[in-house]
Amino acid sequence: MAARLERYLADPLLARLYDAVRAAGPIRSIAVDLTDTCNIRCDGCYFFAEGMDRARAPGSDAVVDAFVARERERGTNFVTIVGGEPSLALDRLKTFYDAFRLSVATNGLVRIPLDGFEELPIGVSVWGDAATDGKLRGGGRVDVFGRALANYRDDERAFWYYTVAPGHAGELERVVARCVDNGNRVLFNFYGDLEGRGGALGFRQGFGAVRDAIEGAIDRWPEHVLMTSRLAEVVTTGTLFGDRWGHASCASVTPDHPANAERVKNGRPYDPHFRAYNADLATTRRCCTAIDRDCASCFDTWQHFSWVMLNLRKHLASAEDFTSWLTTTYLFYFINRLVDRDEGARLLPEIHRRTHTLTGDPTWT
Ligand SMILES: C[S@@+](CC[C@H](N)C(=O)[O-])C[C@H]1O[C@@H](n2cnc3c(N)ncnc32)[C@H](O)[C@@H]1O
DSSP, X not given: XXXXXXXXXXXXXXXXXXXXXXXXXOOOEEEEEOOSOOSSOOTTOHHHHTTGGGSOOOSOHHHHHHHHHHHHHHTOOEEEEESSOGGGOHHHHHHHHHHSEEEEEEOSSSOOOSXXXXXXXXXXXXXXXXXXXXXXXXXXXXXXXXXXXXXXXXXXXXXXXXXXXXGGGGGHHHHHHHHHHTTOEEEEXXXXXXXXXXXXXXXXXXSHHHHHHHHHHHHHOTTTXXXXXXXXXXXXXXXXXXXEOSTTTOSOBOTTSGGGTTGGGSSOOOOTTOOEEOTTSSOEESBTTBSSOOGGGOOOHHHHHHHHHTTGGGGOSSHHHHHHHHHHHHHHHHHTTOSOHHHHHHHHHXXXXXXXXXXXXXXXX
């Protein structure tokens, strides 16, 4: 393994990315629902579909403080904050921000202030253009996308976490254009139709058209797209070197949760530190986006990032495979502000140039 790595790292770009990731150090991560409440009801949101809001956020800040102290003691250094809507609990967000490296997902309706959150990576969610997004997330009444654009205009902390459904590929270019015009970068996520809505939202028709549109966005905005075409392929096909996405392979499961007793014994990599905490900060669940849903409906980019990142060994057979692993890992670090931002911004177009040719290579499957 060491000899192979050395050969691959003779490539100056790969050496640079590798050094940056190593310098940032290992991530010991957890996911936390900061609150059980939200100010909108997105159509088919996994949080409400799975009944995750039944775990109530603690009434007392002392419970939050004690949780933070316990997790620091356990060695946690990175927290993905979700919910519920984290911007509705800014005091508690601040407690976490002061204790850990964070990444937060927000619907963007309430601006997370700069003051006190200067270095916070903020993933602002959007599901489509004003019409689609307003219908699916704003209940036909609220222009969620428009308000979030205004809240995060030219805000360097923000990137768009754009969840695309199979039937909405046609609007992808104009949505990304608005995000880029707003001064922000874009990471793609893929709609998981766990409630069986079907139609444009149904995942069984596949994400081929969405991936083609993402390719087009990478060509047009290589400085702004935070996902390689290779990673889009892994997420949407659920395939990693012949392994299939699912509960048996997902790497960001809560290891000591009873639902994962068999999973952690099956020999596939997982993160032994990770836990997905419910809003009560006392109980955990199977993984970030599931209590007991079928993983066939999960196209969650965040979870697929760790599937790739924890499977380094699978990626050592060729320089191309290693490039795929390293660029994915580096992008996760860049998105989360764990590596130098100016350098990341400079390298992003080069990363796309390198990885563009990798998709569809027979060694991938
Ligand atoms: C449950 S939300 C919680 C955080 C915050 N309220 C927000 O809107 O970002 C976390 C992320 O999951 C995404 N999400 C929710 N339901 C989804 C689904 N069925 N398929 C794909 N992504 C989904 C949201 O768009 C958001 O980016």
